[in-house]
Structure formats: structure tokens, C-alpha cells
Amino acid sequence: MRFLAFLLLPLVVSFCGPSVKVGLLKYGGGGDWYANPSSLVNLALFCNKFLGTNIDPEYGVVDVGSVELYNYPFVHMTGHGNVVFSDAEAENLRNYLIAGGFLHIDDNYGMDPFVRLAMKKVFPELTFTELPFSHAIYHQKYDFPSGLPKIHKHDDKAPQGYGLLWEGRLVCFYSYECDLGDGWEDQEVHKDPDEVRIRALRMGANIIAYVFGN
Numbered sequence: 001m002r003f004l005a006f007l008l009l010p011l012v013v014s015f016c017g018p019s020v021k022v023g024l025l026k027y028g029g030g031g032d033w034y035a036n037p038s039s040l041v042n043l044a045l046f047c048n049k050f051l052g053t054n055i056d057p058e059y060g061v062v063d064v065g066s067v068e069l070y071n072y073p074f075v076h077m078t079g080h081g082n083v084v085f086s087d088a089e090a091e092n093l094r095n096y097l098i099a100g101g102f103l104h105i106d107d108n109y110g111m112d113p114f115v116r117l118a119m120k121k122v123f124p125e126l127t128f129t130e131l132p133f134s135h136a137i138y139h140q141k142y143d144f145p146s147g148l149p150k151i152h153k154h155d156d157k158a159p160q161g162y163g164l165l166w167e168g169r170l171v172c173f174y175s176y177e178c179d180l181g182d183g184w185e186d187q188e189v190h191k192d193p194d195e196v197r198i199r200a201l202r203m204g205a206n207i208i209a210y211v212f213g214n
Helices: 004-008 010-015 039-050 067-071 087-099 112-122 180-184 194-212
Strands: 023-026 060-063 074-079 102-107 160-166 169-176
Touching: 039 074, 039 180, 039 194, 060 067, 067 087, 074 194, 087 102, 087 112, 087 160, 087 169, 102 112, 112 169, 180 194
Parallel strands: 023 060, 023 074, 074 102, 102 169
Antiparallel strands: 160 169
């Protein structure tokens, strides 16, 4: 199957070979999966500049139930509202993650109760666990000793990073009460100060570095 390419050679392809595409997950239920259209573009450009990656800034849009999911070693999911996976979609996403894929979920505000239910359908035997600040995802190229940076206010809670671990491997990272994707967007969209956007992009770069083993 096509996903074997990124299972066997993720570092070679993404860091020194032909460019690799990342994916934006399209899902049902009415939530705005298409939010933050410039975020993955800017994250790719930032990683290419500061990590030496070769990520195609033109990300792909992929349906959660599509076989095309296996073409993407890293898939990003965001939105503000409802998330619904059919049985077939949940099975496809589960198989993709078990096979070596990675999902980053970024709550753009309001999707938390829905995405937790949806992911429980994918992994009924797993529960989101808050990752300790010592986890390697916070200590790649950039050091985040207190975990996720706070980008947008939302409910004014501390940001939290949750994970789903399959046989000891982190297959899904969920950033909550943080809004990394908004910080990755073009500056004129949210008018965030440069220092806030840089923190968001650096944390995003850490996620990419962690996934690709840089």
C-alpha cells in the first residue's frame, strides 16, 4: 500500500528528498474543518526555513474516510463545532494511525466535546491523556518547559496538550485552549503580535519535528 513510503522513509523524504505534503482533514457533522486556510501554508514555510524540511506549502485536503489519507504522514484537524465520523471513517482513521500516520487536532474553540466523542469512536479503548511538560514534543528545536503556549483567550484557561498513545506511540496530539492554528495564520487575519505568532509557529515546528523524527 502507498502508506509504506512514509512508514519506511519519513525522514529522508521530508527533510532532504522530494517535498512531502501534509493534509488537512475534512470531516462531517457541520463543523468548519476548513478554518484557518493559511495556517498550514505558513507552518510549512516556517519549518522549511528553520528546520530544513522540504514540505510542500500547498497542503492537501483529505476526507477522513478516503484511502488518500495514507498519502499524508501528518494530518491536521481543526474547527469550531460538531465532528461526526461514520463507522467506516472511524475505521479508516484508526487503521491509518495504527499503520504509522499522525493526527494533530487543534481546537479552534468549540469543538472539544465533539472531537472527543468522535475520537472515542476511532479508539474506544483509549482516552486522551494530558502529556507532561517533560514530553519530547515540547523539547524539539524549541523548548517549551511549560507546555503549549497560550495563543488566544478562549475560556481563559491554561492550554493543555493531550495525546492518544497506541502501544506506547503517540498517534494523535490534541492542543486544547491554545489555538495554535490561529497563530499560524497570516498576521492580518487575527492581528496577533509577532511574538505570539512566533511562539505558535515554533510549537508547530516542534510537532512536525517530533513526527518526522528530526
